[in-house]
Amino acid sequence: MAYTLNVNGKALSADVDGDTPLLWVLRDTLNLVGTKYGCGVAACGACTVHIDGQPMRSCQIPVESVGKAKVSTIEGMAANPVGKKVQAAWTELDVAQCGYCQAGQIMSATALLTKTPKPTDEQIDEAMNGNICRCATYVRIRAAIKRASGQKEA
Amino acid sequence: MTYHDKSPPESGANRREVLVSVGAGGLTLGFAMAGKAHAQDDALRPLNAYVTVAPNGQVTILAKSPDVGQGVKTMLPMLIAEELDVAWEDVRVEMAPNDPKTYGRQFAGGSMATPMHWDELRRVGAVARAMLIQAAATAWNCGPGDCTTTPGHVVHKPSGKKRTYGSLALACASVTPPDPKTVPLKDAKDYRIVGKPQPQYDTAKIVTGQPLFGIDQRRPGMLYATFIKAPVFGAKVASADLEAAKAVKGVKAAFIVEGDPNAFTPGPGQIGQGLMPGVAVVADSWWAARKGRDRLNVKWADHPSAAQSSAGFAAKAKELAAGKGVRQTRNDGDVDAALKGAAKTVEAAYAYPFLSHANLEPQNCTAEFKDGKLEVWAPTQNPEPGRQLCAKTLGLKPEDITVHMVRGGGGFGRRLANDYMVEAAWIAREAKAPVKLVWTREDDMQHDHYRPAGWHFLKGGVDAQGNLIALSDHFVTPSHGEGPAPSAGMSAAEFPARFVPNVRYEVSPMPLGVPTGPLRAPGSNALAFVFQSFIDELAHAAGQDPLAFQLKLLGDKDVVGEPPAAFGAGRMRGVLKAVGEMSGWADRGKLPKGEGMGVGCYYSHLGYFAEVAHVAVSPDGAVKVKKVWVAADVGRQIINPAGALNQVQGSVLDGLSEALHQQITIANGAAEQSNFTDYPLMRISEACPVEVKFLKTDFNPTGLGEPALPPAIPALTNAIFAATGKRVRSLPITPDMLKA
Structure with missing residues (x-):
């Protein structure tokens, strides 16, 4: 069945089964491969997108x-x-190692800073704990969030 | 650091276009290199080709080896760009083709990119610069000695006139390249690129979500595949309901793959598995393929390893430890007599589990057959063995196979294997269409080559003056045939051998049907925990400061042993002293109750590392790591400080994550864990600050992908002992072990 989705402000249509996870519609049908598959069970955060501004696991x-x-x-x-x-903060601080999780990290960080422009460390932990970075670039992820929010980094 | 996107698309077709268009008007600078590290390869090598200068001045540098997050796509071209003398902002980086005849070994492993290429690739750049200078000197009718360069320009010193590299590129065709062995190299004080933090070349693509990784590849008319294998490693398919799978909308094909009978050990030069038996489902979307797979109802044939279990392995290890070791690999002095005469002795059994690599990007590969030729796009760390594996398994000629190296979402040694590549190739041929194979997370975790589990039974003794005088280890380790299983061996020179007068190492092999192989800092990631923890036990038994005890153990010689097993004792003392100062080790007695500091040091991958962890352990046994300090000695030059620091911090946290959380257990012949729900990785709330100091010593630079990991684990377990008095002798650490 054909679905018309509002993705990044554009109406895009996808002819897929209704039970297909949004993740795979984005990646395979709409060719928006920035959203990543990591676990398929909402345990890693690599597939994070915003649905009406809320960070959600598209898998x-x-x-x-x-x-x-x-x-x-x-x-x-x-x-x-x-x-x-x-x-920009992610780039300036060279956060990524392999980079595979970083799209999801950036989506979660953007949602956090939209709601909480100057997050505390605890708020960063809470908002970002669903996003695994296998390379463990967490020190820089935290610093980049602080930088993007105009706070001191360490 | 600036934010810009000048990187080209990652597909092979586009790369050829770029080369052709530039090649039409510019010049590719090529030269035979003679790196000392692999002189045997060089004798066979034709011209190399790394650098292209276009008439418009655009400089393209090829990155030789695959990037899986260790940063070599940035770091290796930096070496060339430095000596070529161009502005880094003017350099475009592309992946080299997989072509070992031209480039030598192309792989990501062993933290070898720096030691193998530090000299060689600087010389590649210096030769190119010398050719440009010669071309300018010819044009100006002067000697090359009258010329120098500024980034992107040759300058005539007497007059100050300049020519751009682009304007000289074509004239280089008639210049004979100088001998790379004698071409002059820059003095380090003149570096403009090396030693300056450079963000990873692909950062812009990463932060904007552009196609980049293996899993992002796409070919015209491509189908999607999933491949189910037996939970018991290597079991064959007894039956599968292929028709039910094919009935799912979108499924194009479903078929049984018999697999290679030698898949478990696919041959010399190969890491991990080959083509294992299973069932492939191919569909017009990956989701349809998955739905088809769920209908297969596969029955697996019986397999001899179906009865094996982690509990069984542990029991067998204990049984073997009761006897003498099957092989003795070292016997210095008289351990038994020394232990009898020791003032204090300690006896302890250590164990560590199988670990999965858990790359966040699941294994995947895209493959396409055209006119009898195979092309694959693979996030591999090891492209050439992949090509050979595909050739052997599919009965193709290696020259009919092209492997494109695409970025991998994490390596850690998993992608030194090419099982996903040979699967994709086989499935694409059967399906008669380009295919992207994507493993599920569950496939990935249950079909790894695991870090081998191991069991060590140790005895040690100190004399009345607190000197370590005797140590023995009976190591029970997974085996294949006569020898240790992949990555399950231990060197006879394992520290503290050669620093203690009486040392005995014995090994007893334990055959098992669990695939094993390299995980980041193979061997070292387990042995550092065992030996550095046990040395800490002995220090406490002697009533001594563990850091001072290790310094004393390291003696007063600068180097002990001969290459390749030489141990830079002086370098290790240097990092130990440095980490003591950085961490405030001397004041650790002032820490509150429930907190403690521990130290670990380890030499691996040519790097010397000492680390101190500061932990707090709550009465319910929960561990919080508050900070880790790292002193590192990897020689005189950090090539890319931005990447270097990231690798060290990531390695330390990776080690803590392994120690605090990770284990693969085997039951009924299969891995019990299947996803991040039961194989947890560290998350941001647990990640502590990691302070790093690089000591500059007069040695050639060495790599940073691995050596910071091993000592992090004993630093943690030794800190836990300092905080609680409880000794961690098996991993992972659980709160139950540490409850007050």
Whole structure:
């Protein structure tokens, strides 16, 4: 069945089964491969997208449940003022090692800073604990969030 | 650091276009190199080709080896760019083709990128610079000695006139390259690129989500595949309901793969497994393939290793330890007599579990057959053995196979194997279509080559003056045939051998049907825990400061032993002293109750590392690591400080994550864990600050992908002892072990 999704401000259509997770519709059907598959059970955060601004694990969202909600992906973050700041901080601090988790990290960090512009360490832990970085670049992830929020980094 | 995107697309087709278009008007500088490290290869090598200068001045440098997050796509071209003398901002980096005849060994492993290429690739850049100078000197009718360079330009020293590299590129065609062995290299004080923090070349793509990784590849008409293998490693398919899978909308094919009978040990030069038996489902989307797979109802044939279990291995290890070791690998002095005469003795059994690599990007590969030729796009750490494996398994000629190296979402040794590559190739040929194979997370965790589990039975003794005088280890380790299983061996020179007068190492092999192989800092990631923890036990038994005890143990010689097993005792003393100062070790007695500091040091991958951990352990046994200090000696030059620091901090946290959380257990012949829910990795709330100091010593630079990991684990377990008086002798650490 054909679904019309609002992704990064554009109407995109996908002819897929309704139970297909949004993750695979983004990656395989819409060719937006920035959103990553890591675990398939909402345990790693690599597939994080924003649904109406809320960070969600796209591996757990059947496409039929998306409806008219606004879906934002990493590919849309340069057009989001907070997302752009987060991307710049990630670049300036050279956060990534392999980089595979970083799209999900940036999506979670952008959602955090949109809601909480000056997060404490505890708020960073709470918002980011669902995102695994296998390379363990956590020291820099924390520093980049602080930098993007205009706070002292250490 | 600036934010810019000048990196080209990662597909092979685009790369060829770039080379052709530049090649039409520019010049590729090529030269035979003669690196000392692998002179045998060099005799066979034709011209190398790393650097292209286009008439418009655009400089393209090829990155020789695959990048899986260790940063070599940035670091190796930095070496060339430095000596070529160009501005880093003007350099475009592309992946080299997999072509060992031209480039020598291309792989990501052993922290070898720096030691193998530090000299060789600087010379590649210096030769190119000398050719550009010669071309300018010819044009100006002067000697090359009258010329020098500034980034991107040759300068005529007497007059100050300049030519751009781009304007000289074509003229280089008639310049004979100088001998790379004697070409002059820059003085380190003149470096403009090396030693300056450079963000990873692909950062812009990473932070904006552009296609980059293996799993992001796409070919016209491509189908998606999933491949289910037996939970018991290597069991064959007894039956599968292929028709039920094919009935799922979108499924194009479902078939049984018999696999290579030698898949468990696919031959010399190969790491990990070959083509194992299983069932492939191919569909027009990965989700459809997965749904098809769920309908297969596969029945697996009986397999001899179906009865094995972790509990069984541990019991067998204990039984073997009661007897003499099957092999004695070292016997210095008289251990038994020395132990009898010792003032204090300690006896302890240590154990560590199987570990999975858990790359965040599950194994995957894209493969396409056209006119009898195979092309694969693989996030491999080891492309050439992958090509050979595909050739052997599919009956193809290696020259009919092209392997494109694409970025891997984490390596850690997992992608030194190419099982996913040969699977994708086989499935693409059967399906008669380009195929992207993507493993599920569960496939990935249950079909790894695991860090081998191991069991050590140790005895040690100190004399009345607190000197370590005797040590013995009976090591029970997984074996394949006569020898240890992959990554399950131990050197006869393992520290503290050669520093203690009476040392005996014995090994008893334990055959098992669990695939094993290298995980980041193979061997060392387990042995550092065992020996550095046991040495800490002996220090406490002697009533001594563990850091001072290790310094004394290291003696007063600078080097002990001969290459390749030489141990830089002086370098190790240097990092130990440094980490003591950095961490405030002398004041650790002032820490509150329930807190403690521990030290560990280890030499691996040519790097000397000493680390101190500061932990707090709560009465319910929960461990919080508050900080780790690292003193490192990897020689005189840190090439890319941004990447170097990231590797060290990540390695330390990786080691803590292994020690605090990770284990693969075997039951009924299969891995019990299957996802991050039962194989947890460290998360940000647990990640502590890691302070790092690089000591500059007069040695050639060496690598940083691995050597910071091993000592982090004993630093942690020794800190836990200092905090609680409880000795951690098996991993992972559980709160039950530490409850007050």
